[in-house]
Amino acid sequence: GAVVSQHPSWVICKSGTSVKIECRSLDFQATTMFWYRQFPKQSLMLMATSNEGSKATYEQGVEKDKFLINHASLTLSTLTVTSAHPEDSSFYICSARKSGTSGGDSPQETQYFGPGTRLLVL
Amino acid sequence: AQSVTQLDSHVSVSEGTPVLLRCNYSSSYSPSLFWYVQHPNKGLQLLLKYTSAATLVKGINGFEAEFKKSETSFHLTKPSAHMSDAAEYFCVVSEEAGTALIFGKGTTLSVSS
Numbered sequence: 744g745a746v747v748s749q750h751p752s753w754v755i756c757k758s759g760t761s762v763k764i765e766c767r768s769l770d771f772q773a774t775t776m777f778w779y780r781q782f783p784k785q786s787l788m789l790m791a792t793s794n795e796g797s798k799a800t801y802e803q804g805v806e807k808d809k810f811l812i813n814h815a816s817l818t819l820s821t822l823t824v825t826s827a828h829p830e831d832s833s834f835y836i837c838s839a840r841k842s843g844t845s846g847g848d849s850p851q852e853t854q855y856f857g858p859g860t861r862l863l864v865l
Numbered sequence: 866a867q868s869v870t871q872l873d874s875h876v877s878v879s880e881g882t883p884v885l886l887r888c889n890y891s892s893s894y895s896p897s898l899f900w901y902v903q904h905p906n907k908g909l910q911l912l913l914k915y916t917s918a919a920t921l922v923k924g925i926n927g928f929e930a931e932f933k934k935s936e937t938s939f940h941l942t943k944p945s946a947h948m949s950d951a952a953e954y955f956c957v958v959s960e961e962a963g964t965a966l967i968f969g970k971g972t973t974l975s976v977s978s
Contacts, residue, residue, distance in 0.1 A: 747908070777965060777966070779968075785970065785971075786955065786968040786969060786970045786971050787909075787955070787966075787968045788968075789965050789966070789967070792965055836908070836909070838909075838966075853911055853914065854911075854966060855911075856901075856908045856909035856910075857908055858906075858907060858908040859908060
């Protein structure tokens with residue numbers, strides 16, 4: 744299988760605090776992980792691409808200083824929402840792509856998605 | 866730039882009847898296309914993917930999709946809907962570099978008994 748977990752599954756925090764969300768590939772190594780954001784009844788929007796051992800690549804309009812991404816190992820990427828505000832309330836979803844040729848065949852190989860983290864900033 | 870358009874935001878069918886979820890794509894190259902399903906409070910699950918092999922792709926749970934380049938379409942079908950098929954469905958295209966996915970706005974499928 745290819746299981747991706749996220750922790751926490753939901754979090755409520757006060758405005759101005761920081762929140763860290765973890766994304767783990769449980770049974771495979773992932774050189775590349777992706778972070779998406781989904782507003783209610785809307786589609787997923789890619790926020791950033793996280794590569795193990797290097798800086799994340801952010802999509803246009805995403806503040807890299809506000810959404811800190813760290814991909815320190817082949818099985819873990821973290822997203823930290825710094826100084827969260829109510830407008831940051833959303834559903835954050837990560838995905839992971841298997842590393843190397845043993846787990847995949849091309850850049851278009853399957854991404855495995857985590858169950859998501861629901862963030863509510865009061 | 867790549868994009869996908871899901872033509873229906875909501876589709877309602879009766880159990881046992883066919884399902885058709887429509888998707889059109891825009892791409893300047895030969896794309897990879899996917900259909901994902903999202904059940905409430907669950908992660909996204911890959912239904913099927915097209916990567917320039919057979920144009921008719923069979924996926925899980927009886928779903929299939931046909932890649933039609935002339936129509937730039939990748940519609941998802943199922944011969945007979947089941948109550949458990951009720952969910953949100955996303956048509957997705959990969960970027961040219963293949964490093965990220967671009968999602969359509971989603972289609973909510975409702976199945977009535």
